[in-house]
Amino acid sequence: MTDLTIKPRRFSASSPLQGRIAIPGDKSISHRALILSALAVGTSRVTGLLEGHDVLATATAMRAMGAGIERLESGEWVIDGVGVGGLLQPREALDMGNSGTSTRLLMGLVASHPITATFIGDASLSGRPMGRVIDPLSQMGADITASPGANGTKTLPLMIRGLAPAIPLSYRLPMASAQVKSAVLLAGLNTPGITEVIEPVPTRDHSERMLQGFGAELSVETEADGTRHIRLRGEAELKPQIIAVPGDPSSAAFFIVAALLIPGSDVTIANVGLNPTRAGLVEVLQSMGGDIELLDARTVGGEPVADLRVRHSMLEGIAVDPALAPSMIDEFPILFVAAALAEGRTVTTGLDELRVKESDRLSVMAAGLQAIGARVEESADGLVIEGTGGDPLTGGATIGGHLDHRICMSFAVAGLVSTAPVEIDDMAPVATSFPNFEPLLEGLQR
Numbered sequence: 148m149t150d151l152t153i154k155p156r157r158f159s160a161s162s163p164l165q166g167r168i169a170i171p172g173d174k175s176i177s178h179r180a181l182i183l184s185a186l187a188v189g190t191s192r193v194t195g196l197l198e199g200h201d202v203l204a205t206a207t208a209m210r211a212m213g214a215g216i217e218r219l220e221s222g223e224w225v226i227d228g229v230g231v232g233g234l235l236q237p238r239e240a241l242d243m244g245n246s247g248t249s250t251r252l253l254m255g256l257v258a259s260h261p262i263t264a265t266f267i268g269d270a271s272l273s274g275r276p277m278g279r280v281i282d283p284l285s286q287m288g289a290d291i292t293a294s295p296g297a298n299g300t301k302t303l304p305l306m307i308r309g310l311a312p313a314i315p316l317s318y319r320l321p322m323a324s325a326q327v328k329s330a331v332l333l334a335g336l337n338t339p340g341i342t343e344v345i346e347p348v349p350t351r352d353h354s355e356r357m358l359q360g361f362g363a364e365l366s367v368e369t370e371a372d373g374t375r376h377i378r379l380r381g382e383a384e385l386k387p388q389i390i391a392v393p394g395d396p397s398s399a400a401f402f403i404v405a406a407l408l409i410p411g412s413d414v415t416i417a418n419v420g421l422n423p424t425r426a427g428l429v430e431v432l433q434s435m436g437g438d439i440e441l442l443d444a445r446t447v448g449g450e451p452v453a454d455l456r457v458r459h460s461m462l463e464g465i466a467v468d469p470a471l472a473p474s475m476i477d478e479f480p481i482l483f484v485a486a487a488l489a490e491g492r493t494v495t496t497g498l499d500e501l502r503v504k505e506s507d508r509l510s511v512m513a514a515g516l517q518a519i520g521a522r523v524e525e526s527a528d529g530l531v532i533e534g535t536g537g538d539p540l541t542g543g544a545t546i547g548g549h550l551d552h553r554i555c556m557s558f559a560v561a562g563l564v565s566t567a568p569v570e571i572d573d574m575a576p577v578a579t580s581f582p583n584f585e586p587l588l589e590g591l592q593r
């Protein structure tokens with residue numbers, strides 16, 4: 148799984164980007180398509196599956212727990228499910244690579260099956276907090292032994308012994324996290340009675356949509372203040388499905404921002420997922436003055452999708468509403484690059500969660516942007532950025548990618564709008580979510 152070849156790359160001031168591209172499948176939806184297909188009774192087919200390392204880690208782990216998972220051709224996969232309750236004891240440790248989503252969702256599955264699994268991962272993943280899933284899953288009866296991390300956190304490697312039947316739980320999320328929500332719901336699938344997740348701040352709802360699509364009894368009730376109560380009836384029988392995975396808005400984000408920033412650009416990005424719980428970046432960039440046109444809005448695989456036409460625009464700084472953060476949580480690194488070239492000041496707050504992603508995305512972005520000439524200040528929960536008003540950044544520095552795909556791609560885009568080249572020490576992590584990022588970029592440069 149882990150490719151140890153280091154790929155240093157240099158990104159230089161770019162000619163206009165022009166043309167049409169299709170980006171790979173959505174990472175969140177791809178994980179869930181594999182997991183739920185593997186738990187259905189019968190054969191499911193998935194098209195447009197993201198074949199990034201993170202999703203492949205989920206596929207390998209589900210195979211190790213008994214599912215039949217086969218790749219027919221690019222993006223097209225067939226999955227023979229074992230049925231809810233039918234997961235087998237994996238013989239070896241499950242290697243989650245760099246993927247937080249794989250780890251937390253699969254921990255949820257194991258928690259309510261009568262099996263024991265060990266989870267391991269790379270250096271980045273092994274530093275990330277797992278207490279957030281260990282707490283609710285332990286309340287459901289799972290027995291979990293984790294490694295001690297920095298500041299009292301619980302981390303990988305960890306071992307989880309599931310309990311079947313598990314104890315149904317009503318759990319109020321202490322942080323806005325779709326991974327924690329999904330871990331509890333997936334544990335609830337093989338648990339008698341009703342498992343409830345109470346979500347004060349809405350996060351991506353792909354698990355809810357797809358569970359309903361597979362025939363699980365799941366309801367969502369929203370209070371006047373927006374708090375969502377998601378209730379799932381356990382011991383569900385999932386029916387196999389045919390799933391078309393839409394393009395990943397989090398991958399599209401790099402091309403949207405590159406096209407907005409590079410003069411003369413006019414790019415159409417086909418088939419971009421625009422689920423409202425994911426579309427915050429488009430809204431923010433449009434309110435900064437970005438020319439992003441939604442074409443042919445339609446539904447693919449139960450998710451809203453459109454083609455996006457993006458043209459070079461002068462952006463204006465903005466105070467980003469922290470309530471939008473969950474709907475663009477993975478897009479802040481590239482938004483910071485956009486803000487660095489906007490006219491005036493951009494202020495972001497409420498972003499503590501960025502500190503526990505593949506890297507501490509607030510401090511890594513602040514330091515990297517400063518190194519290439521941007522004016523950035525880091526606060527406890529956000530960045531304040533004074534833009535150049537469209538002038539290029541200085542560039543001329545080497546940026547550490549910190550095993551974080553989104554950091555690598557954000558600074559690649561920054562290199563395209565810098566006077567001197569920006570070197571990324573290792574672009575290999577990009578293969579976790581967007582294996583063809585570089586060829587797609589080269590194909591658009593005129």
Ligand SMILES: O=C(O)C1=C[C@@H](OP(=O)(O)O)[C@@H](O)[C@H](O)C1
Nearest residue numbers: 175248323324325326327476477
């Ligand atoms: O559920 C998911 O598929 C994801 C949820 C988010 O993480 P959190 O739940 O930690 O916010 C996001 O950052 C990640 O890339 C994918």
Ligand SMILES: C=C(OP(=O)(O)O)C(=O)O
Nearest residue numbers: 245246247248249477504
């Ligand atoms: C945070 C991310 O992924 P994960 O948590 O699955 O590692 C991401 O893709 O930006």
